[in-house]
Amino acid sequence: MAGGDIASLLQRIPVVPASTLGERLDVPGGRPPFPVVAPLASLLPGGGLRRGSVVAVHGSMALLLALLSAATARGVWAAVVGVGDLGVLAATEAGVVVQRLVLVPRPGSDPAPVAAALLDGVGLVALAGAERMSPGAQRSLAARARQRGSVLLPLGRWPGAEVELDCHVEAWDGAEAGYGWLRSREVVVRAAGRGAAVRPRIARLLLPGPGGPVAEALADLAPSPRAVGETRAVGETRAVG
Amino acid sequence: MAPARVMVVWCPDWPAVAGAAAAGSAAQAPVAVVAANRVVACSAAARAQGVRCGQRRREAQGRCPELAVLADDPDRDARLFEPVVTAVEALAPGVEVVRPGLVAVPARGPTRYFGGEPTVVERIVDMVATQAGVQCQIGIADGLFAATLAAQRGLLVPPDGSAGFLAMLGIAELHQPAVTGVDRSAAGRAGVDRAGAGRAALVDLLHRLGLRTLGAFAALPVDDVASRFGLDGVRAHRLARGLDERPPARRDPPVDLTVTRRFDPPLGRVDAAAFASREPAEQLHTALAARGLACVRLGIGSCTGAGEELHRVWRCAEPLTASGIADRVRWQLDGWLTSRGSRPSAGITLLRLVPEEVVDGQALQRGLWGESGEDDERAGRALVRVQGMLGPEAVLIGVLGGGRDPTDRVHLVPWGDDPTPARDANPPWPGRLPAPSPSRVPARPLPAEVFDDAGRAVGVSGRGSLTGVPYRIAVDGNPPRRVLSWAGPWPVEERWWEPGGGRRCARLQAVLDAEPLAVLLVCETGRWWVEGIYE
Numbered sequence: 182m183a184g185g186d187i188a189s190l191l192q193r194i195p196v197v198p199a200s201t202l203g204e205r206l207d208v209p210g211g212r213p214p215f216p217v218v219a220p221l222a223s224l225l226p227g228g229g230l231r232r233g234s235v236v237a238v239h240g241s242m243a244l245l246l247a248l249l250s251a252a253t254a255r256g257v258w259a260a261v262v263g264v265g266d267l268g269v270l271a272a273t274e275a276g277v278v279v280q281r282l283v284l285v286p287r288p289g290s291d292p293a294p295v296a297a298a299l300l301d302g303v304g305l306v307a308l309a310g311a312e313r314m315s316p317g318a319q320r321s322l323a324a325r326a327r328q329r330g331s332v333l334l335p336l337g338r339w340p341g342a343e344v345e346l347d348c349h350v351e352a353w354d355g356a357e358a359g360y361g362w363l364r365s366r367e368v369v370v371r372a373a374g375r376g377a378a379v380r381p382r383i384a385r386l387l388l389p390g391p392g393g394p395v396a397e398a399l400a401d402l403a404p405s406p407r408a409v410g411e412t413r414a415v416g417e418t419r420a421v422g
Numbered sequence: 423m424a425p426a427r428v429m430v431v432w433c434p435d436w437p438a439v440a441g442a443a444a445a446g447s448a449a450q451a452p453v454a455v456v457a458a459n460r461v462v463a464c465s466a467a468a469r470a471q472g473v474r475c476g477q478r479r480r481e482a483q484g485r486c487p488e489l490a491v492l493a494d495d496p497d498r499d500a501r502l503f504e505p506v507v508t509a510v511e512a513l514a515p516g517v518e519v520v521r522p523g524l525v526a527v528p529a530r531g532p533t534r535y536f537g538g539e540p541t542v543v544e545r546i547v548d549m550v551a552t553q554a555g556v557q558c559q560i561g562i563a564d565g566l567f568a569a570t571l572a573a574q575r576g577l578l579v580p581p582d583g584s585a586g587f588l589a590m591l592g593i594a595e596l597h598q599p600a601v602t603g604v605d606r607s608a609a610g611r612a613g614v615d616r617a618g619a620g621r622a623a624l625v626d627l628l629h630r631l632g633l634r635t636l637g638a639f640a641a642l643p644v645d646d647v648a649s650r651f652g653l654d655g656v657r658a659h660r661l662a663r664g665l666d667e668r669p670p671a672r673r674d675p676p677v678d679l680t681v682t683r684r685f686d687p688p689l690g691r692v693d694a695a696a697f698a699s700r701e702p703a704e705q706l707h708t709a710l711a712a713r714g715l716a717c718v719r720l721g722i723g724s725c726t727g728a729g730e731e732l733h734r735v736w737r738c739a740e741p742l743t744a745s746g747i748a749d750r751v752r753w754q755l756d757g758w759l760t761s762r763g764s765r766p767s768a769g770i771t772l773l774r775l776v777p778e779e780v781v782d783g784q785a786l787q788r789g790l791w792g793e794s795g796e797d798d799e800r801a802g803r804a805l806v807r808v809q810g811m812l813g814p815e816a817v818l819i820g821v822l823g824g825g826r827d828p829t830d831r832v833h834l835v836p837w838g839d840d841p842t843p844a845r846d847a848n849p850p851w852p853g854r855l856p857a858p859s860p861s862r863v864p865a866r867p868l869p870a871e872v873f874d875d876a877g878r879a880v881g882v883s884g885r886g887s888l889t890g891v892p893y894r895i896a897v898d899g900n901p902p903r904r905v906l907s908w909a910g911p912w913p914v915e916e917r918w919w920e921p922g923g924g925r926r927c928a929r930l931q932a933v934l935d936a937e938p939l940a941v942l943l944v945c946e947t948g949r950w951w952v953e954g955i956y957e
Binding site: 289 | 807812861
């Protein structure tokens with residue numbers, strides 16, 4: 182057979198590039214990822230919480246609530262294990278449907294069986310105190326999430342997490358020497374991880390934004406957040422009537 | 423709409439039969455029951471000798487000198503009838519006792535179960551004869567009235583044939599004390615009964631008008647009957663047309679549905695418990711389903727070999743299926759046998775399933791518009807599983823209600839409980855903090871101290887203003903941190919009108935240095951607390 186024939190045959194076969202193959206395999210049973218709100222979508226590979234993955238969240242409860250909000254609004258259940266002081270009101274303001282937000286504040290000395298049971302039926306399971314778990318227990322939880330198509334969201338370090346979201350607080354806006362109230366908080370969220378998320382992504386967000394939900398921060402509004410904080414600290418000597 | 427198919431079990435001459443049984447006389451002996459000097463019931467032997475209902479006692483005794491005359495006693499009739507009802511109920515649930523001697527049962531279920539009306543009739547007649555020792559006749563027709571008349575003739579009227587069956591019968595059949603609900607004994611004692619007398623007069627009138635059969639009466643237009651004969655006439659007309667005055671109401675058997683199982687040897691392992699829980703769960707569900715019920719609150723109790731008593735109630739948003747009951751029992755036993763803190767010291771020897779709250783079985787149906795979706799069902803199973811591991815109060819759902827601070831406005835209820843807020847969210851709550859709210863609300867407020875730039879403690883004056891400018895804040899015994907910015911104070915006075923019940927406090931938001939950390943502080947009786955953390 183001549184070489185030209187093979188080339189023409191190859192053109193007729195629908196060739197799938199290897200780069201897109203990975204994303205297809207990412208979707209077990211072809212189910213789409215759990216949706217997240219638009220400002221967070223750019224941080225996550227596939228624009229959502231991929232089913233069966235582990236997404237670690239550091240340093241911000243508001244970030245976790247923002248991650249849960251869009252999915253619970255679409256009928257997905259979420260559970261938070263081991264957090265005794267979650268602000269349910271803040272969750273509502275962030276857009277979480279609290280009727281589908283389950284709290285297990287005291288899972289006992291070993292939260293792993295509780296988290297495993299929840300991963301069976303609840304789509305999004307956030308877990309505090311995961312650092313203290315043994316590597317074996319962590320692996321079995323991740324395997325359970327992968328098998329069930331749920332997403333495990335450990336609050337803290339998690340070796341082998343697909344995405345790690347790190348939240349760094351820049352500044353609070355709204356309160357000034359007695360006037361106003363806390364309106365919004367500017368944060369920088371860094372996403373890093375494995376696979377499709379290996380390239381670090383950074384987003385500057387208002388978390389919480391005005392009124393509660395997460396919003397994109399406009400860079401030109403706060404050129405140097407640290408400096409803003411300093412000036413406020415200096416300007417606080419004003420007396421209050 | 424045609425009335426439901428009804429089976430009527432009729433014991434002929436029941437007062438006489440019951441009276442003879444109570445007096446210990448033979449069933450074949452001539453017996454008459456007399457109320458107010460009139461015969462109200464007599465046995466077949468007495469009837470053969472010319473005794474009739476309505477005769478005077480002396481006249482009946484004249485016709486049949488060996489007649490045993492018994493006083494009328496409705497209590498005796500009812501008491502002796504109970505075995506008959508039980509016998510019928512054993513084969514056909516939903517028994518309605520129309521009066522002692524007459525039982526109505528919806529015929530559809532038993533007919534389909536036993537595979538045909540003649541089979542059911544045969545089995546029930548046998549059952550009543552063997553268990554209660556009483557002869558009975560059975561009729562099946564559409565509607566209670568037609569079925570009663572069919573039972574008196576021992577007929578099975580085909581479906582939709584009631585009107586035709588009734589049309590051939592005489593107009594006097596309308597006067598049926600059993601069906602019209604006239605109390606026989608009351609009528610006998612009082613001599614007259616208005617409803618009964620009214621119906622008897624109606625029958626007499628219709629007869630004199632030339633309407634000799636029920637069919638002739640049924641052929642009259644209903645509005646003409648209404649305008650001439652009134653409400654009772656319309657009811658009689660409905661009966662004559664083969665319609666029902668009312669459908670038979672179910673009698674729920676007042677039995678204890680608790681299922682109890684003993685285990686020997688005691689259960690000590692989870693897999694054995696899982697296996698053992700299946701059968702009692704199935705039994706409870708079957709017992710409930712046979713009565714058209716389903717369980718929404720299930721009590722699971724157990725005793726251990728060491729005499730410990732464990733009991734837990736499972737509440738479910740949806741009625742439990744057989745597998746749902748089995749799952750809960752298994753999870754509960756699993757939870758008891760594997761819990762670390764309160765593990766029983768011996769194996770489980772007794773299991774008790776108590777349906778604490780039941781609903782109609784139809785509530786088992788799924789919502790039409792997918793309210794009970796697959797996701798919700800899966801999540802529900804997982805949550806119930808966790809409740810089995812940690813106890814029902816370990817799995818919580820937040821309910822938003824009214825109030826001013828983030829603690830007040832949220833009310834946590836165990837999953838499965840009624841999610842009703844403690845306080846109404848609708849009335850205005852002045853002094854409520856604007857959004858965003860703190861993302862962490864400590865269950866117990868953390869102590870805090872607020873200092874000004876000279877290191878003096880800052881408080882809130884009686885007029886609701888700060889006594890100094892916050893410069894450093896120490897939270898929960900930690901070293902003080904610089905204040906980057908702050909807002910407030912917002913004084914709140916709650917329920918000041920209640921003697922001793924009021925609350926006076928002031929709130930302050932502060933952003934602390936290092937990585938900016940915002941906290942919500944509240945000053946109450948001179949002390950500062952951290953009520954929320956904006957993390």
